[in-house]
Structures are given as structure tokens and as C-alpha cells.
Amino acid sequence: MxxxxxxxxxxxxxxxxxxxxxxxxxxxxxxxxxxxxxxxxxxxxxxxxxxxxxxxxxxxxxxxxxxxxxxxxxxxxxxxxxxxxxxxxxxxxxxxxxxxxxxxxxxxxxxxxxxxxxxxxxxxxxxxxxxxxxxxxxxxxxxxxxxxATAEKRYTDFIACYPELLERFPQHVIASYLGINKDTLSRVKRQILQK
The missing domain is CATH 2.60.120.10 (Jelly Rolls)
Known part of the structure; x- marks a missing residue:
């Protein structure tokens, strides 16, 4: 296998x-x-x-x-x-x-x-x-x-390139990968949802 x-x-x-x-x-x-x-x-x-x-x-x-x-x-x-x-x-x-x-x-x-x-x-x-x-x-x-790139641009690029990783890793791991803290990532996600 x-x-x-x-x-x-x-x-x-x-x-x-x-x-x-x-x-x-x-x-x-x-x-x-x-x-x-x-x-x-x-x-x-x-x-x-x-x-x-x-x-x-x-x-x-x-x-x-x-x-x-x-x-x-x-x-x-x-x-x-x-x-x-x-x-x-x-x-x-x-x-x-x-x-x-x-x-x-x-x-x-x-x-x-x-x-x-x-x-x-x-x-x-x-x-x-x-x-x-x-x-x-x-x-x-x-x-x-x-x-x-801004935190928002880093996150949207990450989503576009690696959508399969979003469901496999928690927010704090993704934030670390992006070089931002989890609070910043939470704010970015809220801003994207409001658009």
C-alpha cells in the first residue's frame, strides 16, 4: 500500500x-x-x-x-x-x-x-x-x-496555495507558519469574512 x-x-x-x-x-x-x-x-x-x-x-x-x-x-x-x-x-x-x-x-x-x-x-x-x-x-x-506582504495577503496566499492544510492544522500552527501571532490571524480572518 x-x-x-x-x-x-x-x-x-x-x-x-x-x-x-x-x-x-x-x-x-x-x-x-x-x-x-x-x-x-x-x-x-x-x-x-x-x-x-x-x-x-x-x-x-x-x-x-x-x-x-x-x-x-x-x-x-x-x-x-x-x-x-x-x-x-x-x-x-x-x-x-x-x-x-x-x-x-x-x-x-x-x-x-x-x-x-x-x-x-x-x-x-x-x-x-x-x-x-x-x-x-x-x-x-x-x-x-x-x-x-501584509498579514492578510500572506493568509489569502496560503489559502490559495495550500487549502488542504487549513483543516489539518490549528490556527496557532498556521499563524506561526505565516510569521504572525494567532490574534493577528483571528483579526485577518474576521476582516476577510466582513468583505
Whole structure:
């Protein structure tokens, strides 16, 4: 079931069907895993050894400042990837925690297996290329939004881009992701409803 979900996802990036050999390579490269709600995939100061393809559930990636405030940098649900790219690529300690917001089922892949699949699986290679492109665009938009957009604009853009996240995460988590407090988000939502 987990692999079928991933094969269906991967097929979106390739015009050619996955061969049985390619499916076998993918199955060898990924480790099925589960997390219960609140369990960690990664804790700050540990090295990110895996990226997780979320088959079922919801996760969040965040840092915690000196005052104990969480700052959410990424949210993920089914069909999304979760991991700390900097720690994973640079083999360095992570500054982030990644935990399960809901019970999760996922497929884990390490760096060596990823590099092997890039060489031997055309569909996986195409997916990596497309995801890198999308990630760069999303990060650029988020940076521009965080330095120049109003709270209302950030929220309306979030709704437009990620409607599936609204029902999965509570208001304080979404507010943190947007870089605003939950009172500001409540005010913004009221203003939108009054329009």
C-alpha cells in the first residue's frame, strides 16, 4: 500500500510507466516507517539521515527560539516530503525539529540511496529535478511574502496555495507558519469574512 502510493505519485513526473525493475529498485531504496502523533522524525542538533515521503498523516518542521517559541518553517501532509535539506546535504546538525502532528505512515530514504536512484531511475531523477525547481520557486515566494506582504495577503496566499492544510492544522500552527501571532490571524480572518 505504501509503495503503491509512492509509485502513483512518482508516475506524475514521468511520461513512461515505471518498469518492474525500477519498482524493485525503489522498494530496495525506501524503508517503510510509522510515527505516532508527537513522535520525532528529527530533533534539533541531530543530523538528518532521512527524507520522508508522507503516505498518510501530517507533520511539521520547526525551530524553537531562546524563549521557547516555536517557529514553523514547513508543514507536510500526504504526498509531500519532509526532511531538513541543509542537514541532509551538508551532513551537519539540524537546527530543526520535525514531528508528527498526526499519526504518520511514510517511506524513508537516505542520502546514498537517493544518489543511487538518481543514477538508475529515470522517473526518480525527473521527480528530483521538478521538486527542486518547485522548491526554489516556493522558497522565493515565501521570502518575498515574509518581507513585504501584509498579514492578510500572506493568509489569502496560503489559502490559495495550500487549502488542504487549513483543516489539518490549528490556527496557532498556521499563524506561526505565516510569521504572525494567532490574534493577528483571528483579526485577518474576521476582516476577510466582513468583505
Amino acid at each position: 505504501m509503495y503503491k502510493a509512492f509509485f502513483d505519485y512518482l508516475q506524475k513526473f514521468s511520461s513512461d510507466p515505471l518498469s518492474e525493475d525500477e519498482k524493485a529498485l525503489l522498494k530496495q531504496a525506501f524503508i517503510p516507517s510509522k510515527l505516532r502523533k508527537r513522535q520525532y522524525l528529527l530533533q534539533a542538533s541531530d543530523q538528518s539521515k532521512y527524507f520522508a515521503f508522507v503516505v498518510k498523516g501530517a507533520m511539521r518542521q520547526y525551530s524553537v527560539d531562546d524563549k521557547g517559541t516555536e517557529h514553523i518553517v514547513r508543514l507536510g501532509v500526504e504526498g509531500w516530503w519532509m526532511g531538513d535539506r541543509e542537514s541532509w546535504a551538508m551532513l551537519s546538525p539540524s537546527m530543526y525539529n520535525i514531528d508528527a502532528w498526526e499519526d504518520c505512515e511514510m517511506l524513508l530514504i537516505n542520502r546514498d540511496n537517493t544518489l543511487e536512484l538518481i543514477k538508475n531511475s529515470p522517473a526518480f531523477c525527473a521527480m528530483i529535478h521538478k521538486l527542486d525547481e518547485r522548491n526554489n520557486i516556493a522558497n522565493q515566494r515565501r521570502l518575498t511574502s515574509s518581507i513585504s
